Amino acid sequence: MDPAQSPVVIGVRELVVGFGDHIVLDHLSLDVRRGEILGVVGASGGGKSVLLRTIIGLLPKRSGTIVVLGADRDTASFEAMRAIERRWGVLFQQGALFSSLTVRQNVEFPMREYLKLSQKLQTEVAMAKLGMVGINADDAEKYPAELSGGMTKRVALARALALDPEIVFLDEPTSGLDPISAGDFDTLIKTLQQTLGLTVFMVTHDLDSLFAVCDRVAALVDGKVIAEGPIAAMLACEHPWVKAYFQGKRARETTHAFNHPAS
Numbered sequence: 001m002d003p004a005q006s007p008v009v010i011g012v013r014e015l016v017v018g019f020g021d022h023i024v025l026d027h028l029s030l031d032v033r034r035g036e037i038l039g040v041v042g043a044s045g046g047g048k049s050v051l052l053r054t055i056i057g058l059l060p061k062r063s064g065t066i067v068v069l070g071a072d073r074d075t076a077s078f079e080a081m082r083a084i085e086r087r088w089g090v091l092f093q094q095g096a097l098f099s100s101l102t103v104r105q106n107v108e109f110p111m112r113e114y115l116k117l118s119q120k121l122q123t124e125v126a127m128a129k130l131g132m133v134g135i136n137a138d139d140a141e142k143y144p145a146e147l148s149g150g151m152t153k154r155v156a157l158a159r160a161l162a163l164d165p166e167i168v169f170l171d172e173p174t175s176g177l178d179p180i181s182a183g184d185f186d187t188l189i190k191t192l193q194q195t196l197g198l199t200v201f202m203v204t205h206d207l208d209s210l211f212a213v214c215d216r217v218a219a220l221v222d223g224k225v226i227a228e229g230p231i232a233a234m235l236a237c238e239h240p241w242v243k244a245y246f247q248g249k250r251a252r253e254t255t256h257a258f259n260h261p262a263s
């Protein structure tokens, strides 16, 4: 199904989030539709991570509504919200793996929290998830400190997929990776999204990622979404920030490659 026609799985309306007298999100509204990869871009410190963390309930909002998979945290019961939380996975910036747990134990962690599976089954599922993201079985007993940046991201992605989520939140998944590893990671995200039918909410600064994987992009400026749409619409957008971002010097090469794919 064309994601543009799919049901809304994340609906944010008039969201206000702030710290003291610093308003970060100022009556922000945004929809994410089932099956799409939405890229969220914006200036550094503009509130992209705050938006992600507020949607998943890690930060409080001042006002507005957030409905995820039909549940509104303001009105849903604790049990209902916990059941909904099982249906999403999160890859935090830097991976955020537990340093005292092995790769396998990190992936088992959400299962321990939410499911009652035998240890044997947990291990089988964790190993399957690690296989999906391209981590060798030989690396499963390593600790996070022994992993490269790319491997850390892959393990964090495996952990995000542990509970077979419908939505995956990715906070700068390719930051800190060299261009080839970042490109491989983009391909992995796209493949998983297509094979598992995931909805992906991805905060990124990486123009290559936006062009390679996103169905739609939302630009967050001054606490609001000032433009949203497919890449082609963003390239045609006249808003000064969007123009500078997508048509600036840094963007030109990527845009050129997008418009002139190698045959």
Ligand SMILES: Nc1ncnc2c1ncn2[C@@H]1O[C@H](COP(=O)(O)OP(=O)(O)OP(=O)(O)O)[C@@H](O)[C@H]1O
Binding pocket: 019, 024, 042, 043, 044, 045, 046, 047, 048, 049, 050, 051
């Ligand atoms: N827990 C917090 N307490 C106080 N201020 C915070 C907190 N979390 C974020 N902020 C502030 O909110 C603003 C937005 O931060 P956020 O991390 O969302 O930016 P970002 O758009 O993700 O930036 P970057 O692209 O650099 O990661 C920043 O000014 C930041 O200092």
